[in-house]
Structures are given as C-alpha cells and as structure tokens.
Amino acid sequence: MEHVVVTGGNRGIGLGFVYQYLEAGCEVTTTYRDESTLGNLQEISEGVEISLKALQEKYPGRLSLYQLDVTDEAGILQFASTIKKIDVLISNAGIKGYSIASTEWRDHCALHVVRDHTSDQFLRSFEVNTLALQRLMNAFWPLLSTTSNACAVYVSSGVGQTAGNDNGGYAPYRVAKAGSNMLITDCSIEFMRDWKKQKRPLHETPCAVAICPGWVRTDMGGPTARLSIEESTSGMKKVIDEVRATKKSNGLYMYDGEVVEQYIPSEVLREVFQAMESCR
Numbered sequence: 001m002e003h004v005v006v007t008g009g010n011r012g013i014g015l016g017f018v019y020q021y022l023e024a025g026c027e028v029t030t031t032y033r034d035e036s037t038l039g040n041l042q043e044i045s046e047g048v049e050i051s052l053k054a055l056q057e058k059y060p061g062r063l064s065l066y067q068l069d070v071t072d073e074a075g076i077l078q079f080a081s082t083i084k085k086i087d088v089l090i091s092n093a094g095i096k097g098y099s100i101a102s103t104e105w106r107d108h109c110a111l112h113v114v115r116d117h118t119s120d121q122f123l124r125s126f127e128v129n130t131l132a133l134q135r136l137m138n139a140f141w142p143l144l145s146t147t148s149n150a151c152a153v154y155v156s157s158g159v160g161q162t163a164g165n166d167n168g169g170y171a172p173y174r175v176a177k178a179g180s181n182m183l184i185t186d187c188s189i190e191f192m193r194d195w196k197k198q199k200r201p202l203h204e205t206p207c208a209v210a211i212c213p214g215w216v217r218t219d220m221g222g223p224t225a226r227l228s229i230e231e232s233t234s235g236m237k238k239v240i241d242e243v244r245a246t247k248k249s250n251g252l253y254m255y256d257g258e259v260v261e262q263y264i265p266s267e268v269l270r271e272v273f274q275a276m277e278s279c280r
C-alpha cells in the first residue's frame with residue numbers, strides 16, 4: 001500500500017489531499033498543530049463536509065496524525081524518524097505572510113506594495129512557505145531518494161511566477177512561493193543525480209514537482225473563490241499521478257494540468273545526465 005505524507009491536513013487543501021489519497025486506497029499520515037481542530041468540519045464540495053476525525057473513523061487504521069509546526073526544524077527531523085516508508089510527500093502547509101481578510105485579497109495587490117511590508121512579514125512567509133520545504137526535503141531525503149517512483153510535491157501558487165507577474169502585490173507570499181518553485185526544481189535534479197549514482201533504472205526515478213491549486217474556497221482563498229477543495233485536489237492528484245507514471249515534468253503546473261511556467265523538461269535533463277556519463 002502506498003504511503004502519502006501531507007503537511008497541514010487539518011483543514012483546507014491539505015484536508016482535501018488526505019481525503020483524495022484515502023479514497024484511492026493509500027495509507028496517509030498528516031500533520032496538524034492544534035488538537036482541538038481535528039473534529040472541525042470543512043466543506044470540500046457542495047454539501048460534503050469532512051474532518052480528520054471523521055476520516056479516521058471512515059478509514060480505520062489508514063490515517064495517522066502527527067502534531068507538528070513546520071517552522072520547528074527539530075520537530076521535522078523527529079517526525080521523519082517515525083516514518084519508515086514514503087511514496088508521496090506533499091508540502092502543503094502555508095500562510096499568506098501578513099494578515100488581510102481573504103475577501104480583500106484581490107484588492108490588496110494594488111494597495112499593498114512592496115514598501116508597505118515589514119521585514120518580519122517577509123521572514124515569516126519565507127520560514128513557513130520556503131524554509132519548511134527545504135527542511136522537509138532534507139529530513140525525508142534518505143527515504144524519498146531511494147524509493148522507486150517516489151514524488152515530492154510542493155503546493156505552490158500561480159502568483160509565484162516571475163513571468164506572469166503583471167499586477168504586483170502580496171510580495172512576502174510571491175517571493176516565498178517563487179523561491180520554493182526553484183527549490184523543488186533543484187530537488188528534481190538532485191533526485192536524478194542520486195538515482196543515477198545508485199545505478200537504478202531511470203524509469204523509476206523519484207520526481208519533484210510544484211503545483212498551484214487554483215483559487216480555492218478555504219480560509220486562505222475565501223468563500224468567493226472559484227474552486228471547491230474537491231475540484232482542486234482531485235485535479236492535483238491526477239497531475240501527480242501523471243508525472244509519476246510518465247516521469248515527465250516541465251514546469252509549474254496548475255491543478256488541471258496546464259503548465260503556467262515552463263522549466264527545463266525532465267526528459268531533457270535526463271539526456272544531459274546521460275551525456276555527462278558517457279563523457280567520463
């Protein structure tokens with residue numbers, strides 16, 4: 001049975017991922033911070049509400065919970081030491097980095113320009129949205145980099161695209177998401193390098209990919225967002241399945257599979273690695 005680890009699964013998109021992978025027959029471990037939130041119901045599609053507690057009852061023995069703040073480096077290492085096998089790691093926990101009501105989110109790109117933000121807002125956003133990814137990848141590297149078809153997923157955002165930024169605003173969030181897109185791309189290259197060192201078949205290489213969930217009805221996205229949690233997370237699961245099956249990834253994906261920012265295709269990278277090998 002495949003094992004999927006999701007950070008921040010007590011609400012929002014993380015909870016949606018937990019549901020998708022339990023429905024698909026996987027074992028899931030997810031993190032939460034506050035035990036009192038575990039029974040909180042969240043609407044994932046019209047008329048369908050779930051909570052981690054309800055999912056534990058529905059799928060006995062397949063959902064494990066772990067208390068973790070992703071800014072706690074020692075806590076991440078401790079968490080990783082409790083996991084013996086991992087097939088998919090989803091780094092989902094995230095914050096906007098400064099407090100604005102989610103309904104005001106769209107207007108604030110014009111109102112909150114770079115110079116309005118404090119250093120603390122940038123640092124906090126970086127710590128949760130970027131550094132946590134690096135710490136998670138380091139902690140889970142020994143398992144991920146040696147597991148056939150493993151996949152590390154970063155839940156990014158379209159606002160992290162440099163080429164697509166035509167509006168400005170939300171700088172602490174944008175900068176952190178853009179940084180993580182680079183970090184997860186680096187990880188996909190490192191996976192390839194490690195796999196080759198192990199002399200294992202290339203069609204089983206672990207992969208790493210960034211996906212934007214779209215604009216989703218969660219506490220962060222607000223009630224007027226376009227997508228339900230179910231629409232977004234079922235779409236992202238399909239993208240992850242496709243990337244794992246084909247070993248092809250070439251950029252920042254949207255939840256529906258569209259590539260919104262082009263990176264070097266994984267097939268091209270593989271050829272580069274192969275060429276380097278034959279030069280030695």
Ligand SMILES: NC(=O)c1ccc[n+]([C@@H]2O[C@H](COP(=O)([O-])OP(=O)(O)OC[C@H]3O[C@@H](n4cnc5c(N)ncnc54)[C@H](OP(=O)(O)O)[C@@H]3O)[C@@H](O)[C@H]2O)c1
Pocket residue numbers: 007008009010011012013014032033034037068069070071092093094095128155156157158212213214215216217218219220221222225
């Ligand atoms: N919703 C959207 O429209 C949208 C669009 C683009 C990208 N995203 C990305 O999707 C991801 C999930 O967003 P969401 O909409 O589901 O947000 P959300 O409803 O606000 O949920 C955020 C989740 O992250 C957890 N979290 C925050 N800080 C944490 C920390 N320091 N340690 C551990 N967990 C922490 C929260 O835990 P607590 O309950 O303990 O606070 C919660 O589980 C984020 O990375 C976000 O940037 C969302």
